[in-house]
Amino acid sequence: MNTSNNSKFPLVVIVGGGFGGLQVAKQLKDKPVDVLMLDKHNYHTFQPLLYQVAMGSLESESIAFSLRKNFASQKNFRFRIAEVTRVDAENNIVETTIGNIAYDYLVIATGSTTNFFGNKDIEHYAMPMKSIPEALNLRYSILQNIEEALLKVGKAERDPYLTFVLVGAGPTGVELAGSLAELRNHVLTKDYPELKKEDMKVYLVDFLPKVLGPFSDQASNAARTFLTNMGVEVLTGVKVESYDGEEIKFEGGKSIRTKNVIWSAGVMGVVPEGFDKEVIERGNRIKVDSIGRVAGFNNVFAIGDVAAMITDETPKGHPGVAQVAIQMGQHVAKNIIHIINGEQTSPFKYNDKGSLATIGRNKAVADLGKVKFQGFFAWLVWMFVHLISLLGGRNKVIVFINWVSSYVTYNGGTRLIIRKFEREGLTENHHLPNTVD
Amino acid sequence: MNTSNNSKFPLVVIVGGGFGGLQVAKQLKDKPVDVLMLDKHNYHTFQPLLYQVAMGSLESESIAFSLRKNFASQKNFRFRIAEVTRVDAENNIVETTIGNIAYDYLVIATGSTTNFFGNKDIEHYAMPMKSIPEALNLRYSILQNIEEALLKVGKAERDPYLTFVLVGAGPTGVELAGSLAELRNHVLTKDYPELKKEDMKVYLVDFLPKVLGPFSDQASNAARTFLTNMGVEVLTGVKVESYDGEEIKFEGGKSIRTKNVIWSAGVMGVVPEGFDKEVIERGNRIKVDSIGRVAGFNNVFAIGDVAAMITDETPKGHPGVAQVAIQMGQHVAKNIIHIINGEQTSPFKYNDKGSLATIGRNKAVADLGKVKFQGFFAWLVWMFVHLISLLGGRNKVIVFINWVSSYVTYNGGTRLIIRKFEREGLTENHHLPNTVD
Known part of the structure; x- marks a missing residue:
């Protein structure tokens, strides 16, 4: 794909524009890096109000926000609609639906999907x-x-x-x-x-x-x-x-x-292919260390719902809530800058509000x-x-x-059937581009 | 279908909840009739602002309104999501995707669709x-x-x-x-x-x-x-x-x-099957007389974009605009009441605003x-x-x-791609229920 990176700054690729990915990109504003965010949608979803969209009380676009528009003033930010099909961390490449992309730092922020526990x-x-x-x-x-x-x-x-x-x-x-x-x-x-x-x-x-x-x-x-x-x-x-x-x-x-x-x-992490079974924890989450890094790699991070930060204090990782993703995103971005500057990284501490x-x-x-x-x-x-x-x-x-x-x-919402629902293509497919959404 | 009509009032079936159909139903409030509106969508579309939805400046639900909600206080009004596949005017029946419905009076208000002139x-x-x-x-x-x-x-x-x-x-x-x-x-x-x-x-x-x-x-x-x-x-x-x-x-x-x-x-009328070729005018419109009645029937009317009211003053019918549909809808409703009461009907006069x-x-x-x-x-x-x-x-x-x-x-709208567009099922199919919309 044509994401030519002519600058001399390292490229941080963020996969996912949810609560976590958003914060990573924001923290990297005006820092000596280039940022490329990939998401299969061109918008951020405010998940806590999804149920009001489902009930017809809110319009879908009231709880979504254009990722391009959100970062329009951030000069080192670029965005592409793409799904990551595989991570080739040995070679610092993500394979995507729009081609292979070489990264210097990778942040997996793909979130979670519904867990049907195999039924x-x-x-x-x-x-x-x-x-x-x-x-x-x-x-x-x-x-x-x-x-x-x-x-x-x-x-x-x-x-x-x-x-x-x-x-x-x-x-x-x-x-x-x-x-x-x-x-x-x-x-x-x-x-x-x-x-x-x-x-x-x-x-x-x-x-x-x-x-x-x-x-x-x-x-x-x-x-x-x-x-x-x-x-x-x-x-x-x-x-x-x-x-x-x-x-x-x-x-x-x-x-x-x-x-x-x-x-x-229940939910489970949305993990791109390419990771060893050893780094996948319960709930299909990627195991990361206390600074948010995937075991075995210096430049690959995971945050939010898709990450399991297993430490002595958090033997099961953190709860899958927006606040964890937001705080981890901010923290990992800072650690990436620390690494680039040759400074000491710091462990993540969750502040439960x-x-x-x-x-x-x-x-x-x-x-x-x-x-x-x-x-x-x-x-x-x-x-x-x-x-x-x-x-x-x-x-x-x-x-x-x-x-x-x-x-x-006492009678809010519009309750319109804009498109007829049919059972085919019910769930979002997380690895193919041409699905129903 | 279960639209059991136990009342002793005549049943007026309105096909379509656009500008015209809406007015017919409204005018029949508190009149000695039962009203059943059929539409393939459960909402009225404010077509003049469709282009702003297409441009992402407005959300689709801002220009749509629930037909049920709109008539919630009208006691003689019922609504069903249905498409009319055929009109059997000899037997006073409309064949629909939810079964056959017997009517006393029928108003075709199905509007128009894009005309590609056969290409x-x-x-x-x-x-x-x-x-x-x-x-x-x-x-x-x-x-x-x-x-x-x-x-x-x-x-x-x-x-x-x-x-x-x-x-x-x-x-x-x-x-x-x-x-x-x-x-x-x-x-x-x-x-x-x-x-x-x-x-x-x-x-x-x-x-x-x-x-x-x-x-x-x-x-x-x-x-x-x-x-x-x-x-x-x-x-x-x-x-x-x-x-x-x-x-x-x-x-x-x-x-x-x-x-x-x-x-x-260009546009052309959306005409259900069952009408003779003789009553179909240029632009696939149903020919109606000066009171809005389809030639050959006492109790079948057509209004708005799907109607061609050919008279000496309007040899080509009326323009396909909302005002015509609104005024025709009001007028035809009044004529139906006149007929029921045994009163004189009156010819339609368009007041071009x-x-x-x-x-x-x-x-x-x-x-x-x-x-x-x-x-x-x-x-x-x-x-x-x-x-x-x-x-x-x-x-x-x-x-x-x-x-x-x-x-x-200078930067309104959200421009979100909520569902990926694919070419299959591009146009709305007007006669089958299971299409993309």
Whole structure:
């Protein structure tokens, strides 16, 4: 490919424009390096609000931001739409869908994708939600199934289309369950006068005994109470056995007939080919040392969801959250500059600022260190933090207006089926260029 | 299908939720009829702003509005996502993708689609822009081709990707040409620092001797001057001969090498099967009488772009503009009520409020009856008229913010490639349910 690098500065190639990759590039501004970012999309996705895109409350472009536009003023930054198919670290080359690229330093920031734990049926029939195309597929699938329900005669035939089973009670599952409950409670009978509130059912399932596993018990209990009061059936300590597109079966014999299974029960790293099995840790993550470097190489780094920084303090690595990616990205960029300048590198220390999750209108939970609170104030904090974290002033204003409009009307969002969803090409393929997204 | 009609009121089936269909349904509110609207999308499209979606200046959902939400408070209104495959007017039945539906009154409001005048090559390789999925395809195609240009070495290989040929100098062609010129003049070198302004070329082609054919000479000349000053090459009196995806050839021997041909040179009505050839007029429109009724039937009507109301005063029918569809829709609804009440129907009279077209920043033309003006004030009028015509307060606010942001920054819009565009399934298929949109 034509990414001719005529400058005498070393070239840092960043693979992925997520929370981590973004920070690496930003930190390298005005430094004596050239930066080339590769991403299969030309935008950064603000993943924490993906579920609102899936629910039709926000437009996809309100939570996405052009990577080119974001770095338009950074002179040493270039961008290409490309997927990395293989890393040839021996020869300092990444093989991509637009050709081979020689790097001086490489940062793998490819993030994670949905983990179906090898169950092909579930992968085929359940809906994932880790990218904007997937969130849109989910939206269209939900809306199409409600439309389909209107065409069915009789409760037995209709019920599966209006039954929603969310597997995985982490923040994503909880947020989706809350939103679906609000859809049922406030919108369903307005948009579909043929239906009754009771026709729609929302289940939240997790194999752990609590919702919001990594949160405090206080937050977890509050979230469960909020959900239950909104009409969500919370099933914890329940393991999914199978799903065939018609019926989801759980260990122990219980089952639910549903056309809508949404899977947020786990993630795994998106690792390009070319790495030895020895450096791949649990969750398909690349093992890095305390400065963020992949074992065996001086100039290859991994950050965020795709990295497992195994140290004495973090024997399992860090949690797969935006804050880890952001802080690791900043830190690794600094270490790269240290290495170039012949200075001492420093180990990464994660500064955990706490966790937030929202359940719905006026309802959220916040674990901020020792300060824990739930309800209206947590919800305000949640909104504030997410609004200021969004890239772009226009996006901030538009998301804010959408939220105000939804809050006032109880009937936000547009719920449009712009493109018909079909099951082919459901998940994003991470190694071929010509996929559905 | 289950659209059981237990009421004793006659059922009016409206096919299409465009400008015309919307008005029919609205006028029938609180009248002694049941209304069933069918559309293949669950939203109304505000077509006059489609070009801004194609250019990435507006999000698709800002110019679309949920049909269900719009009629949520109208008790006699029901909606189904469906395509009409055939009209069996002898038996008062429409055959649809969700089953057969018996009607008492039928209003065909299916609008128009791009007319390629039978040229299969052009249909395959040129981009149309008559629906939101098509506008998004166009956006992705433009952005992908600019990305592709970055990968090409040498001017000869690169130029076709950065050359844009707009065929058809009606309002759509003029608006797209102006927007592309602004993209080149204000955005190109910011987003793609590897490129120079001069690398991108925009041509506007029409076989008529003037741009904006139906407008006054004053408006037409002003538009041409605006475009030329912005760097658009305007080629009038030029007829397209062929396009093979690489080179567009014109009668007389001239040709342009380009990967981007955008076709807005004509439209034709979208007519369901089942109508006799005798009632199909030029432009594939259904011939209707002065009250809007299809010849030979007492209870079948057609309105808007798909209707050709041939009378002594309008020997060619009416122009294919939103105002005609809106006024015809209102009028036909009233005539249906007259017929039901046994009252006298009245002939349709079009009240031409005038024409507006925008070319770009501070530049528009207005022909309002005898009042004709161009420039900044026309541009303000254009924005005002389009903003108040948009459905939904949220949409109005969001479009307004986008416009203000674009005006202030010279760099509006997000230009995201949410889904990769591929040539398969380029145009919307009007008779099969499982197409790409």
